[in-house]
Structures are given as structure tokens and as C-alpha cells.
Amino acid sequence: MWYPIAASHDLPFRHVYHAKLLDQELAVWRADDGFVNIWQNRCLHRGVRLSIGINDGQELKCQYHGWRYANRTAGCTYIPAHPDRAPARTITNRIFPCVERYGLIWSALETPQGEPAAGLSLDETPLVLRGIAVRAPAARVTELVGSADMSATLFVQPADSGSCIIRGLISPAPDAAKRLETLRYYNDMLSALRDTAERQA
Amino acid sequence: MIFYDYALSANAYKVRLLLGMLTIPHSTHFVELYPGRENLAAWFRNINPLAEVPVLDDDGLRLCESHAILIYLAARYDAQQSWYPTSSAPALGAVSHWLGFADRLGSTAGAARLHDSLFVPTDIEAARAGAHLLLRVLDEHLWFAEQAGRNWLCPAGHPTIADLACFPPIILSEEGGISRQEYPAVRRWCDRVKRLPGFTVMPGVFPGGPTGSKEEVLF
Numbered sequence: 001m002w003y004p005i006a007a008s009h010d011l012p013f014r015h016v017y018h019a020k021l022l023d024q025e026l027a028v029w030r031a032d033d034g035f036v037n038i039w040q041n042r043c044l045h046r047g048v049r050l051s052i053g054i055n056d057g058q059e060l061k062c063q064y065h066g067w068r069y070a071n072r073t074a075g076c077t078y079i080p081a082h083p084d085r086a087p088a089r090t091i092t093n094r095i096f097p098c099v100e101r102y103g104l105i106w107s108a109l110e111t112p113q114g115e116p117a118a119g120l121s122l123d124e125t126p127l128v129l130r131g132i133a134v135r136a137p138a139a140r141v142t143e144l145v146g147s148a149d150m151s152a153t154l155f156v157q158p159a160d161s162g163s164c165i166i167r168g169l170i171s172p173a174p175d176a177a178k179r180l181e182t183l184r185y186y187n188d189m190l191s192a193l194r195d196t197a198e199r200q201a
Numbered sequence: 202m203i204f205y206d207y208a209l210s211a212n213a214y215k216v217r218l219l220l221g222m223l224t225i226p227h228s229t230h231f232v233e234l235y236p237g238r239e240n241l242a243a244w245f246r247n248i249n250p251l252a253e254v255p256v257l258d259d260d261g262l263r264l265c266e267s268h269a270i271l272i273y274l275a276a277r278y279d280a281q282q283s284w285y286p287t288s289s290a291p292a293l294g295a296v297s298h299w300l301g302f303a304d305r306l307g308s309t310a311g312a313a314r315l316h317d318s319l320f321v322p323t324d325i326e327a328a329r330a331g332a333h334l335l336l337r338v339l340d341e342h343l344w345f346a347e348q349a350g351r352n353w354l355c356p357a358g359h360p361t362i363a364d365l366a367c368f369p370p371i372i373l374s375e376e377g378g379i380s381r382q383e384y385p386a387v388r389r390w391c392d393r394v395k396r397l398p399g400f401t402v403m404p405g406v407f408p409g410g411p412t413g414s415k416e417e418v419l420f
Contacts, residue, residue: 054410
């Protein structure tokens with residue numbers, strides 16, 4: 001199934017977002033053409049995290065020895081130690097599936113069937129709540145979220161066995177005048193839910 | 202102006218950043234804290250009885266605490282008065298709040314780093330737990346700042362010395378075993394600090410990426 005792993009607002013111009021889904025670390029970055037790349041968070045050279053790399057708009061460059069990987073294909077385009085040779089085509093980072101819907105970035109370890117199921121129609125543009133990281137197992141947090149009395153559509157992203165992130169949408173989005181107040185209200189509600197889950201964990 | 206510096210000092214890095222961003226001419230005197238313990242030598246204790254860097258000597262005026270040096274340099278050498286907004290009481294209050302927060306970061310995240318890298322004794326688990334509590338508070342603050350269209354710790358539309366004071370213990374946190382993965386708004390703010398004109402790196406800090414010709418867009 002599809003899980004939300006980031007919000008669209010987590011991918012500002014030339015940033016690299018550091019995500020985790022089901023124990024898999026991910027480097028997530030938007031190229032200047034708008035394409036969102038979700039890759040294994042590991043340079044193929046020395047295993048350094050690509051989430052500390054440089055997003056130059058077209059390629060992601062590793063901070064250690066400058067290996068470069070292309071937008072969309074994740075193929076290695078340049079190895080500074082061999083400036084005259086094109087890298088072999090087999091040097092390609094692992095790519096994870098990606099769909100951007102409702103202001104969230106969705107992924108999975110294996111490509112799921114169909115669309116992310118959010119119970120919303122495609123033309124809706126909901127308000128995206130602040131993701132709340134919780135140091136408690138996703139299963140327990142999912143129970144708490146299910147029993148919470150909230151008019152938000154909530155999702156639990158399992159990060160690893162002991163932590164998860166609650167992500168939420170409000171649809172229809174409130175008026176601009178109520179936007180910050182609404183974000184604050186749900187942030188406080190979900191933070192309280194987080195504190196409950198963490199006390200029990 | 203003489204700046205007493207040590208390459209691995211997070212507190213000295215705060216001053217180094219502001220000296221670079223305001224392009225203030227100075228000479229640097231390196232003091233080898235580790236392994237040489239040159240800070241314990243009589244000549245340096247004469248300069249700073251606390252035996253710590255950074256120290257600034259500006260034509261005989263001597264200042265020791267990193268935040269005191271930031272305040273002095275900004276108040277004295279920033280013609281725009283934006284780094285330390287001396288004419289606005291609310292802005293000064295906000296800057297002071299985050300300077301205090303930077304101290305807390307230093308005694309948690311900073312202490313964990315010194316424990317792991319320079320073998321300074323500390324309660325490492327308490328230090329890491331304290332740092333995570335602070336980062337959680339900071340992430341929420343910065344996320345709501347972004348939602349209100351602001352980029353920096355204080356409400357002004359420009360960075361202040363508070364940003365420079367908080368940046369070193371945060372960007373070096375992984376050297377103390379403190380991941381920033383759960384704090385995406387903090388990670389974005391780190392990118393913004395790295396893209397300030399005059400930004401310099403130190404060991405353990407990577408440079409920021411190019412912003413390109415496009416205006417940096419937050420949302």
C-alpha cells in the first residue's frame with residue numbers, strides 16, 4: 001500500500017528531505033523540472049547518506065567524493081576520480097515509487113496497485129497538517145488515531161519498529177484567515193496524542 | 202582585532218560565521234585545545250581565566266563568551282543593525298530568548314558531541330535526550346514560522362545572531378549521535394543558514410547547495 005512519507009511543502013527548492021519508511025531510509029528531492037525522486041539514502045560509492053547531498057536542480061551530488069546521480073533515472077552521471085570515463089549504466093541507485101497527491105508525497109517499498117487511498121477526490125486541495133513524529137510503534141499510534149475524535153483525515157507512516165509519523169489533511173481547506181489557527185489546533189491535538197502514545201511506549 | 206579561535210570549537214564557529222558575514226577584518230590566533238591543551242597555558246589563562254575559546258580582542262576591549270562577542274560585533278559593525286536589532290525592544294527580547302536556547306543546545310547537543318569526539322565526560326544519554334526535546338520544540342517553532350512566511354528564528358525578515366548561535370550545535374549534532382531526521386523544518390532552516398552570503402564551513406559541516414537563478418521559494 002501507499003504511505004505518505006513527506007508533505008509537498010517538505011520539498012522546497014533544491015532541498016533533500018530525509019525520510020524513513022518501514023526501516024528503509026530514503027533521500028527525497030524535487031528537481032527543478034518538478035519531478036520528485038525517492039531513492040535509497042545511500043551513495044553507491046561509500047554508502048554515505050545522500051540526504052546530506054547537494055540538489056543542484058538536475059542532479060544529486062554526494063558530499064563525500066562528488067558522485068553525481070541523475071534526476072528521474074538515478075543513474076550515476078559523473079565520478080570525479082574518473083573524469084574522462086562515463087560511469088557504467090549499471091551504477092544506478094535504487095528508486096522507490098512516488099505519487100504526489102493532496103499535498104503529500106506517497107511511496108512504498110514495492111510498487112502498489114492503484115492510487116493512494118485517502119478517501120478524497122482528485123480535484124480536492126486539502127490543507128496539509130504538520131507531520132508529527134512519534135516515538136511509539138505505528139500499530140499503537142494507528143489505534144489511538146482511530147479512536148481520536150477529529151475531523152481530519154489522518155495517516156500513520158511507519159518509520160521503523162519503534163517510531164512513526166502522523167500526517168493529516170483537512171478537506172475542504174479552511175479560509176485563508178483560519179489557516180494558521182487550524183494548523184495550530186490540529187498540531188496541539190496530535191502532539192497530545194503523541195505524548196499519550198510515548199508515555200505508553 | 203584579534204580572534205582567538207580553535208577549528209573544532211562550535212562556540213568559536215558562531216563568531217567565525219558572523220565575522221565572515223559582516224566581512225570584518227581581523228587576525229586569527231589559533232589555540233590548540235585538543236590534544237595540545239594550549240588553552241590551559243598561563244599565557245592564555247591570562248587572556249581568558251575560563252581557559253576557553255572564543256576570545257575577541259578589539260583594540261584592547263576583551264570579550265570571552267561567544268554570545269557576548271556576537272552581540273558586540275553586531276552592535277558595533279553591522280551598519281544596518283539587522284543582526285542585533287538594538288532599536289526594537291520586542292526584537293531584542295526574541296533574540297535573547299533564542300540566545301538562551303542556544304546555550305541549552307550547547308549543554309545538551311554540544312556536550313554530547315564533545316563527549317563522543319573529544320572524550321569530555323558527560324551523562325551522554327541525558328545529553329542526547331535533552332537535545333531531542335529541544336529539537337522537537339525548535340522544529341515546531343520553525344514549521345509555524347515557515348507557514349507564516351518567515352525563514353528565521355526571530356520574527357524579523359532577516360537572520361539575527363540568534364540563528365548563528367543556534368546553528369553550530371545543531372549542524373554538528375550527529376557527531377554526538379543525535380540525528381536530525383525527525384526535524385524536517387530544522388533541516389530546511391540549516392539549508393537557509395548555509396546559503397547566507399559569507400557562510401563558511403568547519404570540520405564536520407558540509408557546504409550548502411547552489412540556489413540557482415530562481416528565487417528561493419519555501420512553499
